[in-house]
Amino acid sequence: MTTLLLAILIGVCAGMLSGLVGVGGGILMVPMFAYFLGLTHHNAQGMSLAVMLPPVTILAVMNYHKSEPIDWKIAAVVAAFFIIGGFFGSKIALVINQAMLKKIFGVIMIIVALKLIFSK
Template sequence: MKMTLTTLLLLIIIGLCAGVLSGLIGIGGGIIMVPMFVLFLGISQHNAQGLSLAVMLPPVTLLAVYNYHKGGEIDWKIAIIVSLMFIIGGYFGSKLALQIDQRVLKKIFGGLMLIVALKLLFSK
């Protein structure tokens, strides 16, 4: 991808939005970054998902986790169990995603986002 000033500004905006929303309401950066990468930068679905995962590596997440830990808001037993399963699931999920056509993957991603959005909007 050619790094124009517009591209650089979009990357800065995407990163800031994803970081603020992730820290503010605990959403995964992928919910914000993947659609923005695809829609605003024309990045392929596969590439957008890979970029999202690369950005969420521990140094980025650690600062937000530190603040929640300091506030007493993390049950470490749950976090450890889910983290271990997340690592295993992430490995197999990424292998599977790379075998799926990106048009189908976009539909799966969009459908999941729609279901989550509807659940959040209509739950009590």
Template sequence: MTLQIVLSLMLIGVIAGVLSGLVGIGGGVVMVPLLIVMLGFSQHQAQGTSLAVLVVPVTAIAVFNYYKEGYINWKHAAIIAVCFVVGGYFGSKIAISLDQKMLKKIFAVILLLLGGKMLFNK
């Protein structure tokens, strides 16, 4: 692994971490596109790597800050987490079976739709 790759990975991690703590995004929305653009990862590689980063409790300190201020609903988070595990399993099975071009298009459309909804919602 070259120094340039290590520095790129560090930059992606810092950007994803800052945005995760700041606005609650980081994984798919930040890391996946950056891994593709900066390091030439395939869509599958970028998604898999992004998910692997989240296996460890990388957001634990950010969560603690939100917890201290009373901004976490643990019951809701637990339900979402359990369903996230189930959905992640099936979603990954589907993604692995898709062609990279189709997967990239699906990813882009989801980002556009969600971003547009947030941008134009009251």
């Protein structure tokens, strides 16, 4: 039962963050899966990707599209190459040891955070 409640909490938090600022998948779910559910980093990354398989953001996308139309052609191109990048990225991630993968993930999060904090 605790795992189910944690899964619900992770889903709500990631969904809220995704709808609010356009992120939430890996940035929030991967650490929460590892910390709260005890998953390995590899498993947490896989779980985060599994969550995003269905169209989980369709309602948020509809809200944004109503406010300012989305360029669906560009979105389709990015989505197609996102699939390709995801395939190769997962192949690379699976051969990197878990400790190094955590460090890479953390450094990327720090760089993005600093960029957001210090840019105008």
